[in-house]
Amino acid sequence: MIEKHPLLRSLAIYREMPWRFALVAALFIAVNLGLVWQQWLIGHAVNDVSAGRAVIRQADGSLDASLGWYWLWLMLAVALGRGVLQYAASVLSLILSQALLTRLRERILHQVQHLHLGYHWQHGMGEMITRTTRDADKVRDALISFWRQVVETPLVVLATVGLLTWYNPMLGLVPLLLTVFGLWIFVRQTERLVHLDRAVGQAYDRVNQDLSEGIGGVRVIKSFGLEHSRIQGFATQVAVFAEHARQALAYSSSRIPLPQAVVALGHVWILGYGAHLVATDRLRIGELVTSLLIATTLVFRIEGIGRVMQTFADARSSAERIWQLLDEPAAIRSGNITLPDTPLGLKLEHVSVSAADGGKAILEDCSLALHPGEIVALVGATGTGKSLLASLLPRLSEISAGRLLIGSDSGGWQDIRQLQLDELRRRVHVVPQESLLFSDTLAANLRFGAAGASEQQLHHGLHLAAASDVLQRLPQGLATPLGDRGVTLSGGQRQRLSLARALLTEPDILCLDDATSALDAISERQVLNNIRQLRRDQGRATTVLVISSKLSTILLADRVLMLKDGRIAADGTHADLLKTSPDYRDLLGIDHG
Template sequence: MRAILALYRPYRTLLLLGLVAGLCSSAFGLTIPWILKEAIDRLQEQPAGSTLLFLAGALLLFTLLQGGFRFLARRTIVGISRQIEYDLRNRLYRQWLDLDGGFYDRVPSGDLMARATQDMSALRSLLGAGPLHLSATVILGISAVALMARLNPWLTLYALTPFPVLLWALSMLRHRMETGLHRAQARYQELCGQVQEAVAGMRVIKTYTLGKAMVAAFSDKGEQYLAEEMRVVRLEGIYYPLTGLAGGIGVVLALGIGGQQVASGQMTLGELVAFNAYLAMLMWPTIAAAWILSLWQRGKVAFDRITETLAEEPAVREHPQPIRPSTIHGGIEAKNLTFRYGDGSGPSALSRLSFSIPDGAFVGFVGPSGGGKSTFLGLLTRLRKIPEGQLFLDGIDLTRLPVSVLRQSIGYVPQEAFLLSDTLRNNVALGLEDPEEASIHHALFLACLEDEVRALPNGLETVVGERGITLSGGQRQRVTIARAVARDPRILILDDALSSVDAETEKLILDRLRTHFAGRTILVSTHRLTSIERADLILVLDRGRLVEHGPHGELLNRGGLYSHLWDRYHRREELESVHGAQLTAGKGPELKIP
């Protein structure tokens, strides 16, 4: 409760204004039945007169004032809830950007989307409608009972007899409601994850004709969510009949007993009308109490889920005593580097790596899939937590370098080419402030993309679609390479970033990059071994360990894993060449690569 109330702290003045307006609206509303009582009693005594006109004018005025203050209260408090939602959503987005890769490994993206949408909406309803109706409920409830007691204490006691039973029943349902809402939210996040996976993999789904299977899986998730929501709806459905029953019994008692008292002269007709008007007013707080309880349960569950994300501590943090070098040269050294994914209890993705890369070197990373190449290259950008004293840049422990300084000095091209649904220009210039036109065109030149961009009708202003869907795989990779080199980094990392580019274009790109970045460090991970044949240093990784290192010729002469990979690569190239020639001649041999 205290944490939720703390959200109002920046807006406490506006909140106070809204609550005061709500108080005034309730006060004018409570006055109307009393005026009505006076009017009915005066009408029985004197059917005509200026007093009745005065009371009629007072009714009209108080009704208008009640509506005006209600509008002010609603606009103020609901407006505050929208502003808090805006603030929280920005905090949540910033938190997502601060969290490391390990967080996204264990938290499904559908869960994150549910927290940013449905949970945020439920919390907004609680923060807006909650105080607005809670204040009106408390004021109307207490005041209506007090005014009813003033009119007729014993009749008030009879009319309120069912309400203690109602409050007991609502308290019994509260815990079951909260448990059910937690389960429903969990099913909803699974449903969101199913939708996101289907949209992201739509081409695969269509290619493999998985439409029926995906619809069945989605229907299954939907049925689970529906079942949990229906349990909650059934519990909520008990609230309103209970409140209606309690209010109905109260009205019957008031009319029966009050009617007898009017007939016997113990009450006036105006007093009975006013009493029933206040009893009707009490019905709204009773119904609203159930609705507010439902709002509270949904909003509290949503708030807990949102704050759970906001409370996540980023694993990658700034060192309390950072070192800010004047220049990054690009020398890299690993000393017994060991890394495990997740909570650190699994197998080692990297195990006791030790090597040194001089600044300005062109270095190739090769090895079987799963050898640890991408893991090591990703650690250089500190996208994940790394142990202190095991990875160094220019002799400085990587954990002591400010993250912003480190990442601004690196141009990183990951395996998966990610593009925004934006223009080519904005994708290449991503993260740059006021980039020069010449630098963008030179980046395209280095990525061997300038001719293809020039051939497009809109050139650099061409919108590439979500994730670059309108481009080929090779084009997407080259756009991400252009994005990296446009930053003019001190260290360039290509993590299997040319796998969808033909060998000739790949060679041309690497030649251009090596010429442009002469004197700066270039790290290339690839399975196309001819790409790094002329590298200054080749590091061979297998199962997270460094098994060989050295230049190409030296590694071939050793006859180790690199030599085996080289022979296998060339046999595959030869077989593919023969296969292509035979296809041209109308034959189709089966490829068998040892």
């Protein structure tokens, strides 16, 4: 049942907070029982007033109002108690709902971080942001309204019908039937509201995606003078979103009053039929007043249900989108085998990787080997799958067939799918061409993979990446904020800082995916020479796979692999491949003659 209803699955998180949930529910029950008691007291007080018992003239001409004062103070005490309980219930329900929202967002973030890259490429940043913000907020609003919808309203309906039936069966039957009919209309309208809100959510996704791309790509947009067209495109997306939102609002505004009017007919019935019962001495005037008061409470509560049902309809669509994300199966699962504490190499044995859409394989029957401590360059034409191959090493993507092995001849080889993910990604590191720096200080960025690194170690990491000069130019040194994505730095500076961050983790296998493309030849040579010497004093030199199309980089490698048609088409030193491989010469633009 719960698995098929995403909003109920969200509400089920309350089970993780049983005591707080029970306390808030008990408070709401007490508040509503107090309301019924208060209105019952009013009826009895009116009966005493109408019968002349509230104020009695004594034989000496004085007035005895003790009974009247009793009713007054009792009703004031009940109202004050209800007010205190209502305040406590409302505050605690907000706290509880925020705690649930926090847990829901933590699960979304955890899932987003653990999903494979293909999911992110398919769904985009805008959709992820929408589900974490707008959708989660709508679920939170429903959880706050949950108490009135699920706890208060049934209690009010039961109390109203029960009290009216106690007074007279027919007095309670008709309002019960009208309330049930009105709620049935609400439920029928909910499906349409869910459909409309789903369209609103999808339009909001596109707005978020367009906005995030417009901010993230502001340099490109300005470079091509596309500000006006981007603004127009964004305005179009906002207009589509606004139109869907208008349709949803128009539907709810025009349809929700109908069931409210149906329930309100019960008030008319109580007034008319109740007056008849009073006229025939089958109902006292105080009981009629109580009936009208509690019926009025029911009408107002049902009117509130219209707004709450709209909130629930919105939240149902949002919860469905959230659980679609949370239910996405993890394509990459951790193994339980640890790597030996020895230098590592890697092997690809007949590896194939299919395209995400199930089309032609990007890598097909690809085999290669890197020995521990070796620096190997990987070259290939654009689109041959070099970056995909790099993403296989720390299991950011998964192979479709074949085996990827990590280890050495002395320590043994292990299939990457059987290894613990955390240890694998600690010892195998990929530095992509796009250098992502976080909106924090330089020190915080460098410590991203080495949280306990000392200031001396940070300076050493910068030296290894030939980035000491970057530090010297920053006004606050290591404490300098770098801005969003390192916007204050040049491309070459960002690449060197990303390299320093990777080298601080002292990986056993390092893959540079065009990560030196923005470096000059001198800096590049310095970086690779530093990497070549990294940890050699510990007897475990880092194995490096350099993906590059720069001749200066290739010349620094021990060996060159050429990727073509999804497999390694050539393997050897640069000098050997120049002699034996026409494709290699064409790729580098070198005339053999």
